Amino acid sequence: MAKWTPKHEAPEPLEGPVVATITGGTILWFVLFLVQLPFYGWFEDHDRLWWVWTCLAGAGLGLIGIWYVRKRDAAIKRDAAAKQGDTSAV
DSSP, rough: GGGGGGOOOOOOOOOOOHHHHHHHHHHHHHHHHHHHHHHHHHHHTTTOOHHHHHHHHHHHHHHHHHHHHHHHHHHHHHHHHHHHHHHHHO
């Protein structure tokens, strides 16, 4: 097993527009839910009703995700400001 252990450092995680990405995905899930609502009967007749509820669940989980990443982003910015304030005092 030791020969499969990586011998290099892991790269730094990529930071991008996380809040915008999660918000866009949540909007997409909700739009897909709304688009499928007029066809509710068809989905029910073909035993595909779970598609509708999957989109609603994706939108709901996306709302939790938006809340989470906004809090995370604010915490990262607070930490960076605190570190910058500490280095300026030295």
